[in-house]
Each structure stands twice: as C-alpha cells, then as structure tokens.
Amino acid sequence: MPYDICGKVIVATAENELPRLDELYRRxxxxxxxxxxxxxxxEIREIEPHAAGIRGIRVPSTGIVDYxxxxxxxxxxxVERGGEIHVPHEVIALRRSRGNTIIETTRGPIEAGLVINCAGLQSDRVSRMADAKVDSRIIPFRGEYYEIIAAKHYLVRGLIYPVPDPQFPFLGVHFTRRIGGGVEAGPNAVLALKREGYLKNSFDVGDMLEFATFPGFWIMAAKHWQMSVGEYHRSWSKAAFVRALRRLLPELRAEDLISGGSGVRAQALDISGKLIDDFHFVYTEGMVHVCNVPSPAATASLAIGKYIVNTVLQRGDSNLAAAR
Ligand SMILES: Cc1cc2nc3c(=O)[nH]c(=O)nc-3n(C[C@H](O)[C@H](O)[C@H](O)COP(=O)(O)OP(=O)(O)OC[C@H]3O[C@@H](n4cnc5c(N)ncnc54)[C@H](O)[C@@H]3O)c2cc1C
Structure with a gap:
C-alpha cells in the first residue's frame, strides 16, 4: 500500500501560541x-520554505496514506478470516434475545454475540435503539476544503499545521499533501444543518429539531457563537478562507485555490453544552457503543479496536469471549 512519511511542521505564528507549542512538544x-x-x-523555512512561523515543531514520523x-x-x-461484510444493511433496531443481539436491518435480521456500534454520524441514534444511557448527541460539523492548483504545489512540501487551541475541538485550517498528488487546504468547521450534510445547502428539518430540543445545543451555541459566525463566514467567503490560510502560507493567493470536497465530523455534545474532545464508549449487555471518536480516530483505528477488545474482555463479557 503506498504511503509517504513526509513529516509535518506545526507552526506558531504569534507569541501567545508559544506556551501551547511548548506543551505540545512536551506531550x-x-x-x-x-x-x-x-x-x-x-529552521521552519529550511523544511517548508514558504511557511510562516516564529517557532515550530517538526514531527518527522507523520505520514500520509489513501484511507x-x-x-x-x-x-x-x-473476509480472509471468514467474516462477512453487509454494506447495504441499514440497522433499524436492536433487541436482545436468548443471550444474543438481534440486529434488525432493512435487509432482514442478523444475530450477533457481540455488537460494536460504530455508526459515526448515527451512533447516538443506534445506541438509543439498545436503550444505552447515552446523554450526548451527535452534532454534525462540516469541514470544507480547497485544493491548491498544480502550478503552486511547490508551496507545500509535507504537512503544515497550526498550533491547536484546546478551547476548540477542531484544529483549524491546515495544508496536507495527498498521497495521489495534490495539496488540500482546510478544513473549516461549519455546523451542518443535516447529519450527512456534505453540501452548503444541506438541510433536514428532523435533524434540526433534534438539535434544537437538546439543552446542550443552546449552551454550546451561546459559548461558541463567535467562532461559529467566523466559520460560516469562511464557508461562504473564499477571501475569508484564504485569509485564514495565509497565516500559515503568506504567499498564497485566492486564485491559487479551487474548491475541493467536504467531510462531516460526528462530534458528540454533552447535555452541559461541552463538545466532548476525547474518545467515549458506552457498554450495554453484549454491545459496545462508540459514541465519540474524533480525529485522529482513523489513524488510531487499530489501537482503538485493541482498546475496545481489551476493555470488553476485562469486563468479562461472555459474548465477546464467544465471538473471538
Ligand atoms: C473532514 C474530516 C477530516 C478528518 N481527518 C482525519 C485525519 O486526518 N486523521 C484521522 O485519523 N481522522 C480524521 N477524521 C476523523 C475520522 O474520519 C473519524 O474519526 C472516523 O471516520 C470515525 O470512524 P467510525 O468508524 O467511528 O465512523 P465513520 O467512519 O463515520 O463510519 C460510520 C459508518 O456507519 C455507517 N452507518 C451509520 N448509520 C448506520 C446504520 N443505521 N446502519 C448501518 N450502518 C450505518 C455509515 O454509513 C458509515 O459507513 C476526519 C474527519 C473529517 C470529517
């Protein structure tokens, strides 16, 4: 499988970011x-000649891959180990029967000794099908990207990241060289008005009503409204998006960017209005509900898988022992 350990530089562009940069280095x-x-x-300029930054960290082990x-x-x-994959089966109900779980799907039932619910943007709804005590809701945040045009790919050699602000769950726009060629710029983090809201005009009344009736949503909205306004502005105004990117790459111009794709983050929000920034799992009999797995959960997927198996084993769940 092709991969490239191209390294990453994290750059501080203002004095007030330096304590956070030091903390990142220590951690x-x-x-x-x-x-x-x-x-x-x-030294930043020796690695990334076009990047800004008053101080930075080089992470040589960072790499890219086609996920x-x-x-x-x-x-x-x-499949090699005898497993089956049923992609078009939408899970619509979960019920326990004779020590197992019956997974009702749009294509018929499946019986399982152990269920691991990792339904991403729908994970809270699926966990509620099992009556799990999950007092968080998934709030979808769309991340939109631009792509740097081929003639300007030389501006980015590896990955150029900002210093994250722990007050916010999202990192801020950055530059990522892609394995198949090309450089992505982004993503922003816009509250999506639909769970699978990949487009700017995506909207779902049911999803919206669900946020609006969850008390934590309004507490979060009051706390982060300024950031949200900024993100919406960057979503609709290319000039504002470019301004954010130019903090890391001052030579970049709007004409160097074309619209790219988007992704939607499944971000769990608790009832007190806190955007949960750590991994969060809830266990019910014979089931594990993966309720919050923010980035870098894709990178860490094998480690997360091991953690879940070990935790379930420690809990002495006989269904897992049978499923192994
Ligand atoms: C813009 C963006 C950039 C990111 N960048 C990175 C990165 O650089 N590195 C990194 O490590 N992570 C990154 N992430 C995060 C990463 O994508 C997630 O942490 C990861 O995908 C979570 O995995 P998951 O299996 O829990 O959920 P998902 O990958 O969301 O998968 C959930 C699956 O469940 C299915 N599903 C939902 N409901 C049902 C149902 N009722 N029945 C059956 N199936 C159902 C969905 O169709 C989907 O296939 C990024 C995410 C976004 C949005």
Missing part, C-alpha cells in the same frame, strides 16, 4: 513520539 515526547524537533523561524485503500485492506482481512 509529544511524553507520548513516545521520536525525533520531535523544536524549530526556529529559520480508502486502508479500509479496503481491513475488509480483505475480515
């Missing part, structure tokens, strides 16, 4: 990342 080392290097402004191909490989391993 990276503490978590066992090897080869982290604190960079001066000149579609990773998912295909996982599927291949599952």
């Amino acid at each position: 990276g080392n503490g978590n066992g990342l090897t080869g982290l290097q604190m960079l001066t402004a000149e 579609g191909k990773v998912a295909e490989k996982y599927a291949e391993h599952i």
Whole structure:
C-alpha cells in the first residue's frame, strides 16, 4: 500500500501560541513520539520554505496514506478470516434475545454475540435503539476544503499545521499533501444543518429539531457563537478562507485555490453544552457503543479496536469471549 512519511511542521505564528507549542512538544515526547524537533523561524523555512512561523515543531514520523485503500485492506482481512461484510444493511433496531443481539436491518435480521456500534454520524441514534444511557448527541460539523492548483504545489512540501487551541475541538485550517498528488487546504468547521450534510445547502428539518430540543445545543451555541459566525463566514467567503490560510502560507493567493470536497465530523455534545474532545464508549449487555471518536480516530483505528477488545474482555463479557 503506498504511503509517504513526509513529516509535518506545526507552526506558531504569534507569541501567545508559544506556551501551547511548548506543551505540545512536551506531550509529544511524553507520548513516545521520536525525533520531535523544536524549530526556529529559520529552521521552519529550511523544511517548508514558504511557511510562516516564529517557532515550530517538526514531527518527522507523520505520514500520509489513501484511507480508502486502508479500509479496503481491513475488509480483505475480515473476509480472509471468514467474516462477512453487509454494506447495504441499514440497522433499524436492536433487541436482545436468548443471550444474543438481534440486529434488525432493512435487509432482514442478523444475530450477533457481540455488537460494536460504530455508526459515526448515527451512533447516538443506534445506541438509543439498545436503550444505552447515552446523554450526548451527535452534532454534525462540516469541514470544507480547497485544493491548491498544480502550478503552486511547490508551496507545500509535507504537512503544515497550526498550533491547536484546546478551547476548540477542531484544529483549524491546515495544508496536507495527498498521497495521489495534490495539496488540500482546510478544513473549516461549519455546523451542518443535516447529519450527512456534505453540501452548503444541506438541510433536514428532523435533524434540526433534534438539535434544537437538546439543552446542550443552546449552551454550546451561546459559548461558541463567535467562532461559529467566523466559520460560516469562511464557508461562504473564499477571501475569508484564504485569509485564514495565509497565516500559515503568506504567499498564497485566492486564485491559487479551487474548491475541493467536504467531510462531516460526528462530534458528540454533552447535555452541559461541552463538545466532548476525547474518545467515549458506552457498554450495554453484549454491545459496545462508540459514541465519540474524533480525529485522529482513523489513524488510531487499530489501537482503538485493541482498546475496545481489551476493555470488553476485562469486563468479562461472555459474548465477546464467544465471538473471538
Ligand atoms: C473532514 C474530516 C477530516 C478528518 N481527518 C482525519 C485525519 O486526518 N486523521 C484521522 O485519523 N481522522 C480524521 N477524521 C476523523 C475520522 O474520519 C473519524 O474519526 C472516523 O471516520 C470515525 O470512524 P467510525 O468508524 O467511528 O465512523 P465513520 O467512519 O463515520 O463510519 C460510520 C459508518 O456507519 C455507517 N452507518 C451509520 N448509520 C448506520 C446504520 N443505521 N446502519 C448501518 N450502518 C450505518 C455509515 O454509513 C458509515 O459507513 C476526519 C474527519 C473529517 C470529517
């Protein structure tokens, strides 16, 4: 499978970001990342000649891969080991019967010893089918991208990231070189008006009513309204999006960018209005509900899988023992 360990630089563009950069460096080392290097402004320019930054961190072990191909490989391993994949089966109900779970789907029932609900944008709804005590709701945040035109790909050699602000669950716009060629710029983080709201005009009355009747939504809206206004502005105004990107890459011009794709993050919000920033799992008999797995959950998918299996084993769930 093609991959490229192209490295990443995280750049601080203002003095007030430096304590957070230092903390990131400390945590990276503490978590066992090897080869982290604190960079001066000149050293940033040696790695990424067009990036801004008064100080930075180089993460040499960061790489890129085509995640579609990773998912295909996982599927291949599952089938090789005798597993079956039923993609078009929408889960519509879950019920316990004689120590197992009956998964009702749009294409008929499936009986399972252990169910792991990782339904992303629908994970809270699926967990409620099992009467799980999940007091969070999934709030969809669309991330929109631009692509840098081919003539300007030289502006980005690897990955250029900002210093994250722990007050917000999303990182902020950044630059990512893609494995198949090309450079992505983004994503922003716009509250989507539909769970699978990949387009700017996506809208679903039922989904909206569900947010509006959840108390945590209004607390979050009051807390983060300024950020939300900024994100909507960047969604509709290319000039505003470019201004945000130019903090990292000052030479970038609006004409260097063309519209790219989008993705929708499944972000869990708790009843007190807190956007949950850690992984969150809820267990019911014979079932594990993956209620919040923000980025980098795709990168960490194998580690998360191991964590779930080990936790269920520790809980002594006999259904898992049978399923292994
Ligand atoms: C814009 C964007 C950029 C990201 N960048 C990164 C990154 O660089 N690195 C990283 O590690 N992570 C990244 N992530 C996060 C990553 O995509 C998620 O953490 C990860 O996909 C979560 O995996 P999951 O399996 O829990 O859910 P998902 O990948 O969302 O999969 C859920 C699946 O469940 C299915 N489903 C839903 N409801 C039902 C139902 N009722 N019945 C049957 N099936 C159902 C859906 O169709 C879907 O296939 C990014 C996310 C976004 C949106």
